Amino acid sequence: xxxxxxxxxxxxxxxxxxxxxxxxxxxxxxxxxxxxxxxxxxxxxxxxxxxxxxxxxxxxxxxxxxxxxxxxxxxxxxxxxxxxxxxxxxxxxxxxxxxxxxxxxxxxxxxxx
Amino acid sequence: xxxxxxxxxxxxxxxxxxxxxxxxxxxxxxxxxxxxxxxxxxxxxxxxxxxxxxxxxxxxxxxxxxxxxxxxxxxxxxxxxxxxxxxxxxxxxxxxxxxxxxxxxxxxxxxxx
Numbered sequence: 001x002x003x004x005x006x007x008x009x010x011x012x013x014x015x016x017x018x019x020x021x022x023x024x025x026x027x028x029x030x031x032x033x034x035x036x037x038x039x040x041x042x043x044x045x046x047x048x049x050x051x052x053x054x055x056x057x058x059x060x061x062x063x064x065x066x067x068x069x070x071x072x073x074x075x076x077x078x079x080x081x082x083x084x085x086x087x088x089x090x091x092x093x094x095x096x097x098x099x100x101x102x103x104x105x106x107x108x109x110x111x112x113x
Numbered sequence: 114x115x116x117x118x119x120x121x122x123x124x125x126x127x128x129x130x131x132x133x134x135x136x137x138x139x140x141x142x143x144x145x146x147x148x149x150x151x152x153x154x155x156x157x158x159x160x161x162x163x164x165x166x167x168x169x170x171x172x173x174x175x176x177x178x179x180x181x182x183x184x185x186x187x188x189x190x191x192x193x194x195x196x197x198x199x200x201x202x203x204x205x206x207x208x209x210x211x212x213x214x215x216x217x218x219x220x221x222x223x224x225x226x
Contacts, residue, residue: 032213034214036217041222042219042220043117043119043203043217043218043219043220044156044203044205044217045217046214046215046216046217049214051213088153090155090156094213096213099144099161099163099168099169099207099209100158100161100169101158101215103155103156104155105154105155106153106154106155108153
């Protein structure tokens with residue numbers, strides 16, 4: 001069975017500051033990794049995915065995450081955040097042969113002016 | 114188009130009512146999911162349908178009854194719910210056997226009085 005640990009439940013930052021949301025996972029088999037974002041009163045939106053290939057993946061709105069197999073991590077970063085990035089961020093893992101997503105507990109990112 | 118449509122957006126029901134939640138996708142996805150999400154928590158898996166057959170039931174109480182009438186539609190029938198069942202109910206779909214990304218709907222916010 002796999003598990004996901006998001007090390008910070010809340011991350012407050014000022015606008016235009018860099019941010020890192022940390023995610024570590026545990027699994028005995030190969031996995032796919034995801035970051036989902038949930039804005040208030042909305043569903044989950046896929047932000048980034050790592051399926052295979054380059055370990056650094058990027059989104060269209062400036063977020064990036066790097067898969068580190070040796071450290072079993074998939075941390076999310078953005079060099080300069082905006083107020084509109086305020087949301088709950090969930091890291092998730094799925095075994096390559098399975099159908100079940102396992103989520104971390106989430107990190108609330110709050111960007112202050 | 115990666116849209117999963119859920120209706121209604123909001124639902125208030127009494128403990129003796131019968132109601133249904135609806136989820137629809139037209140992406141040709143053959144795996145569909147129901148999740149329950151409480152405030153400030155990650156989604157909890159309830160049911161998985163694969164090729165219109167129930168493949169996972171996470172020991173959900175029988176007052177929740179899923180139905181998958183065709184490959185595009187997923188229902189969740191509700192009967193004799195309890196106040197603790199109040200939550201955001203999320204539907205997701207995935208292209209079974211191929212791409213491994215789950216796409217989520219916006220959810221139905223359910224309040225049980």
